Amino acid sequence: MLGAEPVPANPPVPAPAAEPAPAVAAETVTAAEAAPEAPAVRFADFGLSSDILSALTAQGYVHPTPIQAQAIPVVLQGRDVMGAAQTGTGKTAGFSLPIIQLLLAHANSSMSPARHPVRALILTPTRELAVQVAENVAAYCKFTPLRSCVVFGGMDMKPQTITLRGGVEIVIATPGRLLDHVEQKNISLGQVQMLVMDEADRMLDMGFLPDLQRIINLLPKVRQNLMFSATFSPEIKKLANSFLKEPVLIEVARSNATAERVTQVVYKVAEEHKRDVVAHILRQRELKQVIVFSNTKIGASRLARSLEQEGMKATAIHGDKTQQERMAALESFKKGEIDVLVATDVAARGLDISDLPCVINYDLPYNAEDYVHRIGRTGRAGASGDAISIFSDKDERLLVDIEKLIKQTVKRGELVGFTPSFSRGERGDERHGERRSSSGPRRPEAEARGGRPPERGERPDRGERPAYGRSSGPAPRREKVDPWFLKPYEPTKSTLPAPTASMPSSTKPKQKVAALLGGLRKL
DNA sequence: AAAAAAC
Numbered sequence: 001m002l003g004a005e006p007v008p009a010n011p012p013v014p015a016p017a018a019e020p021a022p023a024v025a026a027e028t029v030t031a032a033e034a035a036p037e038a039p040a041v042r043f044a045d046f047g048l049s050s051d052i053l054s055a056l057t058a059q060g061y062v063h064p065t066p067i068q069a070q071a072i073p074v075v076l077q078g079r080d081v082m083g084a085a086q087t088g089t090g091k092t093a094g095f096s097l098p099i100i101q102l103l104l105a106h107a108n109s110s111m112s113p114a115r116h117p118v119r120a121l122i123l124t125p126t127r128e129l130a131v132q133v134a135e136n137v138a139a140y141c142k143f144t145p146l147r148s149c150v151v152f153g154g155m156d157m158k159p160q161t162i163t164l165r166g167g168v169e170i171v172i173a174t175p176g177r178l179l180d181h182v183e184q185k186n187i188s189l190g191q192v193q194m195l196v197m198d199e200a201d202r203m204l205d206m207g208f209l210p211d212l213q214r215i216i217n218l219l220p221k222v223r224q225n226l227m228f229s230a231t232f233s234p235e236i237k238k239l240a241n242s243f244l245k246e247p248v249l250i251e252v253a254r255s256n257a258t259a260e261r262v263t264q265v266v267y268k269v270a271e272e273h274k275r276d277v278v279a280h281i282l283r284q285r286e287l288k289q290v291i292v293f294s295n296t297k298i299g300a301s302r303l304a305r306s307l308e309q310e311g312m313k314a315t316a317i318h319g320d321k322t323q324q325e326r327m328a329a330l331e332s333f334k335k336g337e338i339d340v341l342v343a344t345d346v347a348a349r350g351l352d353i354s355d356l357p358c359v360i361n362y363d364l365p366y367n368a369e370d371y372v373h374r375i376g377r378t379g380r381a382g383a384s385g386d387a388i389s390i391f392s393d394k395d396e397r398l399l400v401d402i403e404k405l406i407k408q409t410v411k412r413g414e415l416v417g418f419t420p421s422f423s424r425g426e427r428g429d430e431r432h433g434e435r436r437s438s439s440g441p442r443r444p445e446a447e448a449r450g451g452r453p454p455e456r457g458e459r460p461d462r463g464e465r466p467a468y469g470r471s472s473g474p475a476p477r478r479e480k481v482d483p484w485f486l487k488p489y490e491p492t493k494s495t496l497p498a499p500t501a502s503m504p505s506s507t508k509p510k511q512k513v514a515a516l517l518g519g520l521r522k523l
Numbered sequence: 524a525a526a527a528a529a530c
Contacts, residue, residue, distance in 0.1 A: 126527065153529050176529040206527045295525060319527055345526050366524060 046072050048101050051143040056097075059139065065090030067252040072098045074248045075226065082240050082247040083228040089252050092136045095196050095226050096122075100140055102194065102224075103169055116147055116167030117191035123215070125202040126346060127152040127174055127323060128330060133198065134172040146170060151187075153177040154323030161186045175203070175211035182218060189218040197243070200229040201236050209239075216243060231369060262379035264387045266399060267413040271392040275303055278362055279310050281388060287358055288339045293374050294318075295363035297344055303362055304342040314340035317347060348373045361389035364398040368405040388413075 040063050043056050056062075064072065067089045074081055075098035085091045099120050122137070124130045134150035141148055148170035149163045157180070164171070164186045171178070171187065181187045195216070197203065203212065225244050229236050240247060269277045278292060294300035297318040304316035315338050317329040326346075333341040341347070342362070348370050356378040365371050371389075378385025389410070391399055403409055 157530090174528065178529095180529050202527085208528075211528085297526080348526090366526090370526090 041069050043097075046076065046097075046101075048072075048097060049104050049144070051104070052097060052100055052140060055140050055142045058142070061093075065094070065252075067091055067250065068094040068097070070250045070252070071095060074250065075099065075224070076101060078102070078224055080224060080244045080247040081226045082244055082249050083226065084230070084232065084249070084251040085228060091198075091228055092133050093140070095198075095228070096133070096137045096140055099170070099194050099196070100137075100144065100146060103146055104144055106193075116169055118168060118171050118187060118189060119191055120170045120194040120196070121178075121189065121192045121215075121219070122170070122172040122196040122198060123175055123178070123203070123212070124172065124198045125174070125206050125208065126199075127154060128326065128346070129199065130172050130174050131327070137170055137172060141170070148172065151177050151181060152323075153180075154326075157181075157184075157186075175208050175215060179211060179214060182215075189215070190220065192219045192223060194224045195219060195226070197225075197227045197239075200227050200239060201231045201233060204233075204235050204239065212239075212243075230373065261384040262375050262387050263384065264375065264389070264410045265413045266389045266391060266410050269390050269392060271394070274362060274390050274392065275306055277390050278303065278360060279307060279312075281360065282307070282312060282340060283310075285358075289333070289336070289356055290340050290358045290360055291347060291356060291374075291377055292340060292342045292360040292362050293348065293365070294342060294344060295366065299363065300342045300344050304340070307340055307342070312340055313338050314342060316342045318344040319346055345370055345374075347377075356385060358386040358388065361387070361391075364389055364391045364395045364402065366398065368398070368401040371402045372406065 042062055043064055044053060046064075048056075067083065067085045071081060071083060071091075071094035075095060081095075083091065083094070085094075103119055122130075122133055124133055130150050130152045134148060137148045147166075147168040149160070149168045150172040151160045151164065152174040153176055160177075160181065161184070164181060173181075178187070182189065197212070203209075225247075227240055227244060227247070267277060281287070282290065282292075292303065294303055297320045300316040300318045301320075304314045307314035315329045315332065317326050321329070329338070329341065332338045345365065348365070359375050359378045361371070361374060365374060375385075375387035378387060389399075399410070
């Protein structure tokens with residue numbers, strides 16, 4: 001689409017005053033939106049069908065979120081949209097409500113043998129997100145004659161095949177499985193009028209570009225495209241440029257920003273103590289409904305297992321689990337049967353687990369943007385939240401990257417009786433030993449062992465703690481102590497620097513939008 | 524350096 005000229009969003013209706021604007025939002029919204037007297041918009045104002053409104057009423061929704069207030073009228077006009085919004089902003093309803101409305105308003109354009117040809121296609125990067133979007137869409141379609149279904153990998157093809165062959169207007173899918181169904185002629189995409197690419201940045205990260213390209217080649221040339229992304233990388237701009245036609249840009253809150261009400265703290269801990277530190281924090285704060293993020297699948301499984309061994313209700317979710325296990329884990333976490341969900345970044349984005357009081361990073365993410373996504377699981381919908389991260393020496397640089405990205409310094413929690421610079425490297429062993437015996441707290445259990453590290457299965461103190469995880473071969477030289485001398489965690493909200501304070505003007509949201517527009521024009 | 528996604 002050469003010459004695509006994006007148009008800045010100019011919402012016909014002011015943003016609802018009910019949603020308190022974050023401190024920095026004044027930078028991103030127009031004067032009209034920021035006006036304190038702006039009347040609250042209602043879903044009923046959009047001219048949506050009564051069947052849709054009934055579904056919204058049934059769910060207790062009256063007022064749209066800012067992104068819904070902006071996106072719904074624009075999508076109803078049939079425009080392409082480039083949306084910058086993270087999950088938790090009401091994005092899903094923002095695109096699915098007007099899509100449903102358009103499908104209802106326009107009769108089937110074909111004499112397709114299936115009386116219900118696929119007319120709207122929603123693509124998501126992860127299976128769980130697909131399920132979640134599908135649940136929302138189904139709820140909004142409840143009182144309409146429209147049919148929807150979700151297809152994704154890891155599950156038996158058959159039930160999906162039967163549903164697809166029965167005819168559905170709206171399909172929510174992960175790309176790989178969708179193409180599988182296309183090849184097996186279970187679905188035809190020749191009647192698709194609307195395409196949604198949800199979490200487009202994530203899809204690119206995951207290498208879905210070729211699949212996206214293949215899918216788009218199967219669609220009619222004339223169609224409406226909606227693309228949502230949390231970030232504005234050059235790749236995303238390129239994607240927007242090639243797939244969108246004169247897109248309206250909708251931006252809600254700034255990307256790369258940490259949630260306003262999230263209190264962040266980091267603890268520096270020796271690598272081998274991280275597991276005990278997590279257990280300690282969980283127990284000390286009697287935390288329930290916490291997601292603990294691990295960088296690796298193995299790490300997530302091990303951590304979940306050792307937390308279980310400590311008597312906590314914990315379970316892991318990651319890509320090596322079967323789809324059934326993944327869904328069961330999520331389900332029991334949402335139902336409250338599980339207190340701690342130990343997850344890889346499969347859960348960092350998209351999952352709508354609302355009102356989490358706390359998120360813990362067992363590892364700092366390698367990708368600084370994932371930090372924002374992870375801690376975005378808490379402090380949502382006006383609630384406050386805590387984001388606790390632990391990291392070791394070797395990950396110091398990751399913290400630097402993160403702080404650079406979020407443009408604030410994260411508060412360092414203090415470890416009492418713990419030498420923060422403790423390292424096992426070089427002459428660290430002797431130095432560490434000396435230092436601890438002279439200035440550190442006494443460790444009766446270690447002394448009783450003659451200083452040797454605890455064996456597997458050995459309970460170092462009063463039998464309350466289990467051993468470290470399985471480790472074969474000679475016992476590694478680890479010093480097991482300090483977590484029990486962690487200073488009790490104290491919330492430190494008031495001492496956190498205001499997010500705006502150090503934000504250079506060059507990265508202010510408005511200019512970022514301008515940069516995007518410029519980038520799009522050029523391409 | 525790792526995660527996710529089709530079989």
